[in-house]
Amino acid sequence: MVVSELDVPVVGAPMAGGPSTPELAAAVSDAGGLGFLAGGMLDAAALREQIADVWASSERPFGVNLFVPAIANTYAAQSRPLDGADRARAVSDYRDRLSTDAARFGVELAEARPDDTDDWDLKVDLVISERVPVVSFTFGLPSADVVHEIQRSGTQVIVTVTDVDEARAAADHEADALCVQGPDAGGHRGTFDEAKEPSTGDLAELVASVRALVDLPIIAAGGVSKPERVAQLRAAGADAVQIGTLLLLTPEAGTHLVHRRALADPAFTQTAVTRAFSGRLARSLVNDYVRAHDGHAPAAYPEVGQVGRALRQAAAGAEDPQWFALWAGTGWRQARPVPAAVVVRDLAAAL
């Protein structure tokens, strides 16, 4: 398995929405870690180009991450608490609330598109035809058939899990490795069920629980920002760590300028986990968007993200960090504007 054979046990997290770039994926892989492209929220044609760019610039293995939509999620299919007319009403109410803020930026909010699958079928075909070395999933568990189909092309499959039940289910579907994500992680929790409130227990304890249950390589993710933490997580049973936030300020990352500035701005003093931006739980710096809307965002992904998109785009255009999604893990103060290779090397220095 690629993960247990890395020169440096550091995975560069896939970061959809801009931060992940072919340059960043190649830089992490060239530094001896495992770089990732973020396939989420990107159409299949754009992802194809990014994959070609990584193939052209690095000889090392890399990964592609895909969001599992509800139609392909064997786990969420078992329970979707907010559904049908209730769901549409909750999203529409939330859109109304955001509209007041959007009006200040002079933009109209789009309607929700609940059937959007994020090009799932095309992207699954793409990673198979491109024979990318590693594919990881988040937001759900695809069927064992899909996992096997991808593996048949020689690709290794990683599933993101946030508790032991999800870990067991992923192992049952014969994933090659698990990305075990804890509560300090920046960006979205990968919870299979969008409505579930995942455990807030310490990542090292979660890794140890999964290790006791499953004999697969484990990548530990969430709030990792210091070499001592890497050593601790490895002692708990992780083969590697996955870092996202720590790479956001690197020159190779495509992080939006508004996001970069906010991460370095001492005026932002805390992060919080909120559904306000997308309907799924995700950790970001606390800004006006979070303060105004955290309390009433429904658990409806991707609709909540769709209806608020124009507001966030307008805020970014106006360089206003208060109405943009400022994803950040709890270790955000440790992020530095240095090359990704330096971040990877320094994190693994003590090993």
Ligand SMILES: Cc1cc2nc3c(=O)[nH]c(=O)nc-3n(C[C@H](O)[C@H](O)[C@H](O)COP(=O)(O)O)c2cc1C
């Ligand atoms: C800006 C940002 C975007 C992210 N996008 C994705 C994504 O597209 N797919 C995914 O599986 N995880 C995504 N994550 C979560 C990471 O995979 C990882 O779990 C997290 O970054 C680890 O915590 P850290 O940010 O504290 O290092 C994202 C994280 C951040 C910070």
